[in-house]
Amino acid sequence: AQTVTQSQPEMSVxxxxxxxxxxxxxxxxxxxxxFWYKQPPSRQMIxxxxxxxxxxxxxxxxxxxxxFQKAAKxxxxxxxxxxxxxxxxxxxxxxxxxxAQKLVFGQGTRLTINP
Amino acid sequence: DTAVSQTPKYLVTQMGNDKSIKxxxxxxxxxxxxxxxxxxxxxxxxxxxxxxxLIINETVPNRFSxxxxxxxxxxxxxxxxxxxxxxxxxxxxxxxLRQGSYGYTFGSGTRLTVV
Numbered sequence: 001a002q003t004v005t006q007s008q009p010e011m012s013v014x015x016x017x018x019x020x021x022x023x024x025x026x027x028x029x030x031x032x033x034x035f036w037y038k039q040p041p042s043r044q045m046i047x048x049x050x051x052x053x054x055x056x057x058x059x060x061x062x063x064x065x066x067x068f069q070k071a072a073k074x075x076x077x078x079x080x081x082x083x084x085x086x087x088x089x090x091x092x093x094x095x096x097x098x099x100a101q102k103l104v105f106g107q108g109t110r111l112t113i114n115p
Numbered sequence: 116d117t118a119v120s121q122t123p124k125y126l127v128t129q130m131g132n133d134k135s136i137k138x139x140x141x142x143x144x145x146x147x148x149x150x151x152x153x154x155x156x157x158x159x160x161x162x163x164x165x166x167x168x169l170i171i172n173e174t175v176p177n178r179f180s181x182x183x184x185x186x187x188x189x190x191x192x193x194x195x196x197x198x199x200x201x202x203x204x205x206x207x208x209x210x211x212l213r214q215g216s217y218g219y220t221f222g223s224g225t226r227l228t229v230v
Contacts, residue, residue, distance in 0.1 A: 033218075035218050039156075042223075043203065043223060043224045043226075044221070044223050044224075045205065045207075045219075045221035045224075047218045047219075047220075050218055089156055091158065095218075101163075101170075101171075101211065102148075102160050102163060102171055103148075103160070103207075103209075103218075103219055104160075105157070105158040105159075107155075107156075107157055108156045108157070108158075
């Protein structure tokens with residue numbers, strides 16, 4: 001079975017600071033994808049960044065980057081120069097290509113950016 | 116606009132009633148999903164359809180019945196609503212590729228409140 005764990009229920013930083021959200025996962029498969037989704041107060045689920053497990057290079061999307069450690073099964077999200085609009089719930093998710101073929105989510109981290 | 120749209124956005128109903136939530140996607144994706152987000156924000160898959168065929172059916176009460184008339188639509192019908200059914204229900208779609216998935220596109224969610 002696939003599991004995703006986010007050990008930080010809540011985090012809070014000042015605007016313009018850098019923040020890192022942690023995620024660990026477990027799967028017995030070699031081929032999978034990892035995602036970070038953002039859910040602002042509007043409730044919409046927004047894809048932030050995507051990482052293919054077979055790629056060693058860490059994915060980057062503007063101010064968002066990941067630290068993918070495959071051996072440790074760790075997938076953290078770094079937000080640089082944080083902005084007020086980054087305030088949201090952040091979910092880490094795992095998709096396996098064989099087997100279940102469903103997106104499995106972590107419990108989420110509530111991130112607050114303070115002015 | 117290309118999107119996943121679900122209706123209604125809000126639904127308040129009494130215990131024992133039957134209700135439906137509709138979902139449509141115009142992204143040309145071949146797979147659609149229903150997820151339930153509980154009061155603690157945890158997201159869990161309920162159903163998945165690929166080209167109108169049910170492929171994932173998690174341990175969901177029989178009162179929940181999905182229907183997919185075509186690959187662009189996936190509706191959720193709930194019979195005999197209970198207080199515990201109160202949650203946010205998300206529809207999502209994805210194109211399943213041999214090498215994986217680019218991620219899911221989510222609708223804006225339906226907040227169901229059973230009173």
